[in-house]
Amino acid sequence: MSDAYYLQLTEHLRELIRDPERLTDGRLPPERLLAERFRTTRMTLRQALAQLEGEGRIHRSNRRGWFVSPERLLYDPTRDAGFNDYVRAQERVPRTEVLAVETRPHPPAAQALGLPASHAFYHIRRRRFVDDRAVLAESLWVVPERAPGLLEHRFDHSLWGLLRKHWQIELAHRSIRMMSEALSRQDAKDLGVTPGTAGLGINRAIFDGERRPVEYDEEHWLHDAICVTVDI
Amino acid sequence: MSDAYYLQLTEHLRELIRDPERLTDGRLPPERLLAERFRTTRMTLRQALAQLEGEGRIHRSNRRGWFVSPERLLYDPTRDAGFNDYVRAQERVPRTEVLAVETRPHPPAAQALGLPASHAFYHIRRRRFVDDRAVLAESLWVVPERAPGLLEHRFDHSLWGLLRKHWQIELAHRSIRMMSEALSRQDAKDLGVTPGTAGLGINRAIFDGERRPVEYDEEHWLHDAICVTVDI
DNA sequence: CTGGCAATCTGGTCTATACCAAGGATGGTT
DNA sequence: AACCATCCTTGGTATAGACCAGATTGCCAG
Structure with missing residues (x-):
């Protein structure tokens, strides 16, 4: 069911998030780095991030970066x-x-x-x-x-x-x-x-x-x- | 307080929305048209639309268009x-x-x-x-x-x-x-x-x-x- | 009159790039 | 030790254009 690429990205990011050891202080790598790693542009990557943000899995602190959201x-x-x-x-x-x-x-x-x-x-x-x-x-x-x-x-x-x-x-x-x-x-x-x-x-x-x-x-x-x- | 342009756009759109006579069936004009009218790109316009969507003022029906949201x-x-x-x-x-x-x-x-x-x-x-x-x-x-x-x-x-x-x-x-x-x-x-x-x-x-x-x-x-x- | 196909309209996705602005770290000054 | 100017990192905003895919419409054939 070949999905939109940004939805595939959310899956990769979900994996990344699940693994607390791959992150420092629950902080995600910078957008530019992630975009490069997944061979896409920042805009597309940001669409994936926005999706996860809507799900309540990650959030951002203004101009500081993206973080894994704690339990509600x-x-x-x-x-x-x-x-x-x-x-x-x-x-x-x-x-x-x-x-x-x-x-x-x-x-x-x-x-x-x-x-x-x-x-x-x-x-x-x-x-x-x-x-x-x-x-x-x-x-x-x-x-x-x-x-x-x-x-x-x-x-x-x-x-x-x-x-x-x-x-x-x-x-x-x-x-x-x-x-x-x-x-x-x-x-x-x-x-x-x-x-x-x-x-x-x-x-x-x-x-x-x-x-x-x-x-x-x-x-x-x-x-x-x-x-x-x-x-x- | 010179704002981001997409935030100015939300103001224009709010006006548009307030005026039921300027819309047919509460339907907004197509994105391309709005982008042209406000002399910006579709991406920027969509950011403004997304903002209003988050406020609950407008919504979209999949691939059909944007509509003014009714009272909750x-x-x-x-x-x-x-x-x-x-x-x-x-x-x-x-x-x-x-x-x-x-x-x-x-x-x-x-x-x-x-x-x-x-x-x-x-x-x-x-x-x-x-x-x-x-x-x-x-x-x-x-x-x-x-x-x-x-x-x-x-x-x-x-x-x-x-x-x-x-x-x-x-x-x-x-x-x-x-x-x-x-x-x-x-x-x-x-x-x-x-x-x-x-x-x-x-x-x-x-x-x-x-x-x-x-x-x-x-x-x-x-x-x-x-x-x-x-x-x- | 009706069912179905095709053109068209509209949003959905994606690329590539540039510059802006706030947060944070650094290092020097007082 | 406290403070402040500066630089760098990071997200935030914006442009321009291309193609995809579902929804709708309208035409044509049966």
Whole structure:
């Protein structure tokens, strides 16, 4: 069934990837070298690489090179387990960087929570790592009335843990949406990947036991970094 | 901020797309024509198209052309509403084609349901349309002991409806997984798209009230066709 | 009127090459 | 030891052109 050459290339590359000994730090050889080795042009080779990227087998770090993608992290967005906890539970190493903390309106959050568009929120933006790979850019918008003084705290741990502990907030109702996307300029930059890289967007609107709005958040994951799970 | 040219192209194309009057049947002009119009090469133009494809704004039907993508269908995989019902509830037109019905073992289903790998299942494969666009290729594997004689029925309506009605099966526990993927050769062919097109895979293992395995299924959606929702 | 073949349209694949721009390493300076 | 300018490596973008292969259309023959 004489295939397109780039599809044959993916097979060769798959072999290369399977064999951790043939790679250093899970890093693939440079495109030019691979193209030469397989007697083709960089363009054709890149088509093969793009295919494997779509399958989630390899990924690239902007202008640094191609790397073998690790196992996907299992992630259940319906639970309120903290990032650090569920990453560690899977024997991976979590890390969080807080990129910004501010107070300002955010119409999309307001709309999702049923508040007027001009309503101000505590906004926290973070970048999260698994085994030192930046895989998630997230923004949270918390309704200030629910957690006055929130911004005095540190945000490198679970925000929901904070809300529960200091303000006794019970996260009752959640409305979750997930869809494939192309990472925005900003998210791509924060994650160190090419703009337009495939991603998975997850956003949640969260209400307390009395149906009062508590928080809205948006997560932008590298598409190959997670496998979403839900158990009911 | 002088951008890459293909990114400027995406802006022009976005304009083109916004304006339904400039397109016939939501169909974009041929690549060669667009390339000429924007004074660039087909390769560069295709990069812009690929970007918009990743954003879910346009899609292509294998060797037929590029089309503007419709609104995403909202889909809650935790509910057992039938496809026809929730599609119609969103004022869209559903259609289902049964591609295959057979009895045979399927190790992945067996594993997900905790059965021996050699266990035989009723296997049903369908293709589902929204507004005449094939958006979903799905396979279901039903445990025969739960629904003897199932294959005598028709499968263009809700399978879960059938199970409830004829065998009084209550779908109690579900284990759901979702991840981005590249569509397989077979799925791509069934959906009339290029192999390797970005997709969203959803699979479920379902048990009855007594924790007995009932069914395992795999759904392969075009990535731009749905927005997954979950409310808790 | 209908079935089938052929031309044509459209995207799909591939070659060969050039230059750009960000990341990282190097080595010298302070 | 910290810092910074520079160079090199690597992917990112772009051109120009050629041929392949499935989908569609339309014509022609039966």
